[in-house]
Amino acid sequence: MTDAIRVIQYGLGPIGAATARLITERGNLELVGAVDIDPAKVGRDAAEVIGLDRVLGLPVRARLAEVGAAADVVVHTTNSYFDLFTDQVLEILAAGFDIVSTSEELCFPWSRNAEAASRVDAAARAAGKTVLGTGVNPGFLMDSLPLFITSIAQRVDHIDVTRVVNASERRGPFQAKIGSGMTVEAFRTKMAEGRMGHVGLSESVAMLFDTLGRKLVRLESSVEPVVAEKAVKTRFFDVPPGRVRGLHQTGHAYSDNGEFVSLTFRAALDEQPDGDTITIRGCPDLTVKLKGTNGDLATVAMAVNAIRRTKAAAPGLVTMRDLPIVTA
């Protein structure tokens, strides 16, 4: 393991536990520390917390400063929002580590969170380290992948991406996040509070517009409940008819010349068929259909696969459009 990249896992929820497990399976990576604030995890061996059948000899620490191991990169999987993760990211940079983060708002922060992004970028440059925000969505399906596909387009007039997720196969927190089991009224109340639904549509829109040289003049977003017509049962939820089994979210983004991007994210229990469709209108017209892009497996894969590129990248806050292609 002498040439292995040394990684600290920061955040041991379902995604963080899975990235940590995958790191331990890769010969060119070495898990050297694990951080989580949950008192039920602190002090236990990381192997036990992430579900490995062996001992790693790495006790989970409540704070990064307590890890004490020499490391190269921190994989950061805690939460979606700048106001919640900024201090964590600054702490990691101050400790001298590169960061791969699955925080949605980091995937392309130069529009909605430009000021906070500039602070992170400045801190990264000062530390000589790199921060990458990535994941499957945002980070891939609705932004960097359609952008890479435009490489074979002479002209792009419009981009549509539609993602349909059968949430029955996803982790419990995801099923909860899309409103599973709620009444329609409770769904709408929580939506009005602003933190219901998929985070990242506006980050994807911003990456598409900025990279393709369009000026975003208006973004119309909506989130609607998908209501169960018959009872739906998963490992985590029992949804009677009339209750919410998921959500249907859209974003329509306009330049001065009309709509340039439309994004649809529909995630619901028992939703069939699932899959993703990218439709690019221009010269030539292009259609790309994807099957199998399981959001949990894929986000974990992307976070771990991006470690090598992030370590090699120039200092600063970067996004998926700035790095050479990430690969398995």
Added chain:
Amino acid sequence: MTDAIRVIQYGLGPIGAATARLITERGNLELVGAVDIDPAKVGRDAAEVIGLDRVLGLPVRARLAEVGAAADVVVHTTNSYFDLFTDQVLEILAAGFDIVSTSEELCFPWSRNAEAASRVDAAARAAGKTVLGTGVNPGFLMDSLPLFITSIAQRVDHIDVTRVVNASERRGPFQAKIGSGMTVEAFRTKMAEGRMGHVGLSESVAMLFDTLGRKLVRLESSVEPVVAEKAVKTRFFDVPPGRVRGLHQTGHAYSDNGEFVSLTFRAALDEQPDGDTITIRGCPDLTVKLKGTNGDLATVAMAVNAIRRTKAAAPGLVTMRDLPIVTA
């Protein structure tokens, strides 16, 4: 046009003429010269040769040295093979220009043409310039695109890419290249001479293996004629029943653990339905189906879209896996 990248088009066949036209349509690019050895083109205004309805004031020159314009990047679209293009590439580097080339063997030359590639790489570094080989295939569909899709894979066990092209919609030289109108006997004779069929399968295989850390131990290739059952007519060919209407080419590539990559390229007149399918077996299994990736339009788009990234890249011979994603 003060900030525009100044481009010389080197090679004015169908692909080169189309790239030159697209360059003139892009506000951030400026066509400043055109080179072709064809005596029927030399001395005429480039606009007339590439099919523009206006005058560019750029006479086509037989040699790069005669262009005399200050420039940044040369788009090189002449031929597929190292033994034919190496002197051209070295001449362009010596003149101090970055190069985007559609030469298939340049797309990933580190396996079959490692020695020649090293010479080009050394010349590029000495000149402080970048050489990129790209296109839709090789360069995208069977290599950099599947590689980018593996970014969301935790494990990759096997990659299959199948491309079916309806050649009826393609340029005359392409229809000729796939054997249209030949007898089966003539097809097999020409195939035995080694320059029949699509160039680039082994470059794509090499990029996949090298990037994903596999050792290529065996590559089995085959090219078979596709024979017309009924008469087929295009703008360029009149194929009676029993004659060749295209080719079916396969490559099966093995590591020590068995087959890791299989590539199929089928291009024929009146071939329906066309389209591309990428199938990645691993965790998760992924399927990607593409429609509309017209090889001529797409290669032209890729060559022009890659100009900005190539100009910004570090010196040396680079491939599509080394650059940040190319976009429209």
